[in-house]
Amino acid sequence: MGIELNLLSTGLFAVGMVTVAYREKGKYRRLAVTPLPKWVFLAGQILQRVTSVLLQTLLLLLAAWLGFHITNQGSYLVFTALVIFGTATFIAMGFALSSFA
Numbered sequence: 001m002g003i004e005l006n007l008l009s010t011g012l013f014a015v016g017m018v019t020v021a022y023r024e025k026g027k028y029r030r031l032a033v034t035p036l037p038k039w040v041f042l043a044g045q046i047l048q049r050v051t052s053v054l055l056q057t058l059l060l061l062l063a064a065w066l067g068f069h070i071t072n073q074g075s076y077l078v079f080t081a082l083v084i085f086g087t088a089t090f091i092a093m094g095f096a097l098s099s100f101a
Contacts, residue, residue, distance in 0.1 A: 002060050003083070010053050011090020012097065015045070019098035046091060053087045 022028055031041060064070040072079060 003057050004086070006056050006060070007053060007083070007086045007090050010049055010056075011087060011092075012094045015049065015091050015094030016098040018045075019095065023098075046088075049091055050084065050087050053083065057083055 031038075061072070
């Protein structure tokens with residue numbers, strides 16, 4: 001139950017809140033006059049969120065294994081793909097919802 005809530009909160013709340021805060025503070029206007037391409041900034045934001053989610057997921061799996069002796073009965077490759085796909089989905093939803101705010 002912890003991993004999916006981690007994906008949800010990182011994707012929807014972290015992305016949405018940061019995007020709205022950047023817009024309110026005028027950071028996007030300041031970024032527009034720098035030589036940094038917009039796609040690099042966006043890719044950095046996404047890569048930071050995905051890295052954070054993967055590290056948190058690994059820590060949760062390690063805690064479940066060490067503390068409760070819980071193991072994954074399926075494929076770790078499929079699990080990793082689902083975590084990455086879920087993260088991408090919630091990040092996209094976070095960007096979409098923050099564009100309406």
